[in-house]
Amino acid sequence: MMRTGREIRVRAYPAGSVSPDDFELVEVPVPRPGPGQVLVRNTWTSVDPGLRLRLRPDAPSGYFAAFPLGRAMDGIMTVGEVVESRAEGFAPGDVVWHAQGWREYAAVDAGAEQLSGLGTLTRLDLDECEPQWYLGPLGGMGLTAYAGLHVVDALRGGETVWVSAAAGAVGSLAVQIARLTGNRVVASAGTDEKVDWLRDSLGAEAFNYRVGNLGASLGGIAPDGIDVYFDSVGGTHLETALSHLRRGGRVALCGSISEYESGSAGPRNLFLAVSKDLTLRGFRGSSNLHLMGQMQRQMAGWLRAGELDYRQTVFTGLESAPHALTEMIAGRTTGKTLVSLD
Incomplete structure (x- = not known):
């Protein structure tokens, strides 16, 4: 029996305020990874103000491309677990980040640059860290x-x-x-x-x-x-x-x-x-990826020492992502807005 998962697609570009009605939740076959790819079961996905700039026919010049209508939304940071790998350096059970969020499963090209390099598939170090921190202070x-x-x-x-x-x-x-x-x-x-x-x-x-x-x-x-x-x-x-x-x-x-x-x-x-x-x-x-290592070392030290207060507003279930976006843009969330898919 074919395994299926869900993904969110843009149904229509909003005129004015974003509404959950601008999106649709679609059930699709879970992809099989090809050579050089891994299949990831996403567990946390990000909700960011910049997504609003991509919910229009033309995103601002020099910014990330507009989300196409009726297709999966690429370019959203996500944390998940590798369930199948055909890429060197990645194995089932690895926790990774990538940029194919707002869906439950993603086949990710291990060597492909995503979000100007920020979202390229990366295995995460969870020593004293929660995985969702990589969508916030460590990401x-x-x-x-x-x-x-x-x-x-x-x-x-x-x-x-x-x-x-x-x-x-x-x-x-x-x-x-x-x-x-x-x-x-x-x-x-x-x-x-x-x-x-x-x-x-x-x-x-x-x-x-x-x-x-x-x-x-x-x-x-x-x-x-x-x-x-x-x-x-x-x-x-x-x-x-x-x-x-x-x-x-x-x-x-x-x-x-x-x-x-x-x-x-x-x-x-x-x-x-x-x-x-x-x-x-x-x-x-x-545009400042050269600062990532320096930033992560500093932030991890502050987190471990209890000097950094990291607050999250968490919505549950992939279907809640459009509502989470509307709440964040309206100013009704605090700290990092996330969707838990587990």
Whole structure:
């Protein structure tokens, strides 16, 4: 009897907010691995804000390709267990990561580069580590947070760093990396509960950006200005940062989630980048793979020492992935959003 598994496909590109109705759950035959491939039973799959950029006919130039309609969704980080191998260096029982998520089984080419190298099939070291950590602090999320602070030279300490979307997967790690490397950290999030977590558990000076005036809230905590802004929001947050950055300040442009569903709302005060000698530096985690080993050693040490607070919002069952995405984009998740397939 043929074994089957399930996968999620994009039914239609959303016009406005993402809805679970934009996806379909399909039962398909489990693939047999060909030469140089392994068959992986996926156990954890990732849910990330950047997926929204691929749910449109044309993804932004230079970004990962749009998800095709009616086909499996490649380019989503996933952890799983090898159940059959025809590739040297991989054996049944190995725990691996790859980038063929939002499905229960995947036949993965062992040598094929995925997600610019970030998602290439890799066997994972689970010594004192949970497998899903590789979708968070020990994987792309950790690399993005670490690389963003690295590219604006904010790992040396002694500065004031503002992190927006600070209770999310990347933001919460950026907050802690910045603090653990000796910076003063200001963090913003959209609920009082998240602010309490950022303040009480992560050691940041935090505020709710939905309460009162954004500029006044930031200025109240950092009246002398900020040196670095880690931006995952764009729009009015970036505009506020430009106003509060000190001369020679730097911005790590990680994302612009405020514009993913509503269209562009760029800052109106961009000339301040000229008048203040500011640096605005766009980056992607996958463009900084040379930092992966360094990041993983540092993060693993902090995790083992109990110095890093890693929070997850977990949804259960592959069918819950579209709902998890809508909840995350709406700001109703905290930390890393994951789907457990076991």
